[in-house]
Amino acid sequence: MPPVRQPLEPARAQPSSDATRLLLVPSEATSSEVLYERVAPVVNGMVWLYLATDPERDDIAQDILVAVVRGAASVRDPAQLEGWVARVAFNKICNLFRRRKLVRWLSLEALSGYEPPAPHVDFHGRELVARTQRILECLPVSERMAFTLHLLGNASLEEIAERCGCSERTARRRLKAARDRFTRLAKQDPVLASRVSEHTRPTGERRDG
Amino acid sequence: MAELERLASELRQELGSPPDAWQQAQRARWRQGLRAPAGRSRIRGFAPWVVASLGIMAGLIWLVAARRPAGSDERWLVAEELRGPVRLDDGSTISLGPGGRGRLLADSATVRFDLHQGRASFDVVPERKRSWTIRAGKNEVRVVGTRFSVFFGSDEAFEVEVERGVVAVQVPDRNASLELKAGDHLHGHPGQLELTHDVASALPPASAAASSPAPAPRAEDVAAVPAPSARPDVSAPSALPVAPEPLAARADWQLRYREGKYAESLALVRAQGVGKHLTDLSPSALAELADAARLGGDPELAVRALALLIQRFPGAAEARDGRFMLGRVDVLRGDDAAAVEAFEGYLHSGSSGRYVSETRGRLMELYAKRGDAERARSVAQQYLQATPNGPYRRLARSLITSQP
Structure with a gap:
């Protein structure tokens, strides 16, 4: 049974909901608040996808929103706003991951063993997601960004290539490399290992990720 | 992807969509204008590197600045x-x-x-x-x-x-x-x-213009080697009366000599007229003056100082070494006969001197040079017996094997 694809960007897929949301904005709202209501679902969706269990999730989402609101005036075509916002959020998160890797490499903390920030208390029981995020941190950033879209966002190869700003061929190569790494690491995790089946891919099977 | 399908399905289900409560909290935060920094301060992690870089830069600046003396x-x-x-x-x-x-x-x-x-x-x-x-x-x-x-x-x-x-x-x-x-x-x-x-252009020394006359006229080619001259009469008083130099002034040339600045030391000796008052000097000062003159390029003054040292203080340790030095200066001056006399005098003064081996070697050379093979072989045998590995061993062996 083929997996059911869920929309990657709710704001784009359900344009009718924008009008509903905007109706909820108080009449005395400023233009920034109006803009927020339009871009927040895209930003929150992207942050939730990549940083659901990250302790800095809320701050990062606010930072992205600030950047989006400040730079929204540069978008020439208002119809492309959501796409632009998704690209900005994607790049911000990508830069965050790169910066974290660099800081981890440069910081003296690396000498005594890096301890990632303690996650929030898992009130929602997202143990699988938390364990998966820890493995995803071990992947190269370019592979992690693409593979997260696929694994958690159920995005198609075309969507992944578009979001990552690369060709489908490159996206497929990154997905394959990330999947191999992830599978190998997931099999070492006692919780995730039981959910990774010993499935052998048929020779010549063409996969889109 | 099939092997990850089950996991992916459970992950998507667990992750779900952003909760409304969280989105409302984010909205409220936005409206309150809360703009907290994106992450914990990275300054703490970078601080050691920044401090180390600043320290290295400060050290380099200090090194560059220290190379240049202050007040230059x-x-x-x-x-x-x-x-x-x-x-x-x-x-x-x-x-x-x-x-x-x-x-x-x-x-x-x-x-x-x-x-x-x-x-x-x-x-x-x-x-x-x-x-x-x-x-x-x-x-x-x-x-x-x-x-x-x-x-x-x-x-x-x-x-x-x-x-x-x-x-x-x-x-x-x-x-x-x-x-x-x-x-x-x-x-x-x-x-x-x-x-x-040029006598006319010479001005009297500023400090001793009243007491020191102008030097006698002379002309010479500086590249020429000074001609061998007879041993000066060290006991003869200076022809021109000159006031004795103060002891403090004498110490200057000795200071320069001990610093290894022989030319400057010799220049001070000449400027202060020390060479005209050799009889006032102690054995050690005479030895130092002779060294300064020898190394500074005035062999005549060296010979005068050494001859006076040997004559006035024959029992002093400086006098014994002075005989050897006198022989060396005589060799430099080309006066081989005087050199042989000085070296033989050194050997006759005792057999425990520090220059005995060197003296025998030089005597071998001088005897062989003037054709006195018998004495040369005799000294060569003494040399090899005392110092079989000395620097003159090859010459000594050749002299012995060339015996007719």
Whole structure:
């Protein structure tokens, strides 16, 4: 049974909901608040996808929103706003991951063993997601960004290539490399290992990720 | 992807969409204008690297600054830009002739002037703690306290004219320094320098103008080796009455000698007239004076000092070593007979001296040189018996094996 694809960007897929949301904005709202209501679902969706269990999730989402609101005036075509916002959020998160890797490499903390920030208390029981995020941190950033879209966002190869700003061929190569790494690491995790089946891919099977 | 399908499905289900409560909280935060920084401060992680970088930079800056002595003065002097002589803090002056230019570096200990072109005149106030060096091409002039001028022109033409005092000139053609006195005029090109003496241009020394007469006229080619001369009469008093030098002044040349600055030491000896009062010196001072003269390029004065040392203090340790040194100076002067006499005297004074082996080696050479093979073999046998691995062993063996 083929997996059911869920929309990657709710704001784009359900344009009718924008009008509903905007109706909820108080009449005395400023233009920034109006803009927020339009871009927040895209930003929150992207942050939730990549940083659901990250302790800095809320701050990062606010930072992205600030950047989006400040730079929204540069978008020439208002119809492309959501796409632009998704690209900005994607790049911000990508830069965050790169910066974290660099800081981890440069910081003296690396000498005594890096301890990632303690996650929030898992009130929602997202143990699988938390364990998966820890493995995803071990992947190269370019592979992690693409593979997260696929694994958690159920995005198609075309969507992944578009979001990552690369060709489908490159996206497929990154997905394959990330999947191999992830599978190998997931099999070492006692919780995730039981959910990774010993499935052998048929020779010549063409996969889109 | 099939092997991850189950996991992916559970992950998507667990992750779900952003909760409304979280989105509302984010909205409320936005409206409240909360703009907290994106992450924990990274300054703490970077701080050690920043501090280390700043420390390294500060160290480098300090090293560069420390290389340059404090209070140093470095400037270019160009005749066309100067309105008059350049006066230094100690009263010394530097004047440039037309077209003259050079670089001056002065600090509390040294003054150095690199003359690039033209004529420069110097009036140096004697100061013991400050050394003056003038460079003109490959030539170097060291100053004690004097008035003189240096010229450096095309084709490396070099000229030094001394009006007062003494300077030591180091030219590429000679290993030893050349001391110029008042009235001396050194001029020419590399390899063809000539020294002349002009009485009229000589000024009396500033400090002893009243008591010291002008030096006798002389003219010589500085490249020429001094001709061998008879042993001077060390007991004869100086022909001209000169007031004795104070002990403090004597100590200056000894200080320069102990610093290894033999030419400057010899220049001070001459300037202060120490050579005319050898009888006032102690055995150790005589030995040091002889060394300064020998190494500074005045073998005649060295011979005088050593002869006086041996004559007046025959029992002193300096006198015994002085015989060996006298022999060495005599060899340098080309007086082999006097050298043999001095070396034999050294050996006769005892067999435990530190130069016994060296003396035997030199005697071997001198005996062989004058054809006295029997004595040469005798000394060679003594040499090999005492020092079979000495530096003269090959000569000694050859002398012994060449026995008829």
